Amino acid sequence: MKYAVVLLMMVLAVAGTYFAVFHEDIMAESSSSSQESSSSLSSSVPLTVSPEESSSESGTSASASSLLPESLPEESSSSEPEKEQKPAYSPTDWKLRLINPEHLLPEDYHFEKAVVEGDFTFDARAVEELKQMLADGRAAGHSLRVVSTYRTVERSEYLYNRQIENYMALGYSEEDAAIEAGHWVAPPWTSEHNAGLCIDVVSTDYDLQYGDLMHEFEQFDSFTWLSTHCSDYGFVLRYPKDKQEITGITYEPWHYRYVGVENAKLMEEKGFCLEEYIQWLQEE
DSSP states (O other): OHHHHHHHHHHHHHHHHHHHHHHHHHHHHHHHHHHHHHHHHHHHSOOOOOHHHHHHOOTHHHHHHHHSOOOOOOOOTTOOOOOOOOOOOOTTOGGGOOOBTTBOOOTTOOOOEEEEETTEEEETTTHHHHHHHHHHHHHTTOOEEEEEOOOOHHHHHHHHHHHHHHHHHTTOOHHHHHHHHHTTSOOTTSOGGGGTOEEEEEEHHHHHHHOSOOGGGGGSHHHHHHHHHGGGGTEEESSOGGGHHHHOSOOOTTEEEEOOHHHHHHHHHHTOOHHHHHHHHHOO
């Protein structure tokens, strides 16, 4: 019995030792596996670092951050548009000379005249463009008829005074008649005809029907051609229907003024009369 007890105690002691060794091996293997798993996760999953932690990192981390490119400044969506290019302007530019009751033609204004056709003369610097416009209009099937081009100051004075008399005959006072006459016939030194830069032109079929300068000319094909193509030759419809308050002159579908092709095209594009165009040129 005594030997049996001793033998049992020896068996239990060996078993306990074996169990302890086995437990240590298991724990060591588990710890190693856990470290490998943690290492694998740390290499595949980026860590979230707070700004405070990032700024407290030393050496290599700080240097790496300093090598990153700085953010480029955003382009401003409200950048100023480029200034519009405008032709040079001078009040003495013969092509753009403004002639009206506020801007009288100087008494010493002189220019070379050249014949357009018949007895009609024009500023020699633009006569070829006028001849070409008339020729092309006629070639397109329009029987264009020149009514007036260059007009002397004396002739302007006669026409203006005659218009005053016509209104006085209708019962207007002399003062009111002069004002009304000025809407239809420019007083001397305020007429573009005195500078030889404009033409009054209609068509033969219109002239046969009306015999005078009237708004009805706008109903004829010749007017359509002239108003559409005049800018190709440097001319503009000088007194448009929608600009009467600006020009101070009644609508004249027969009156075309030479300003040069570049100016004529710009005026057409922007819908300006000459007064508006000059003001635009003078703006900064």
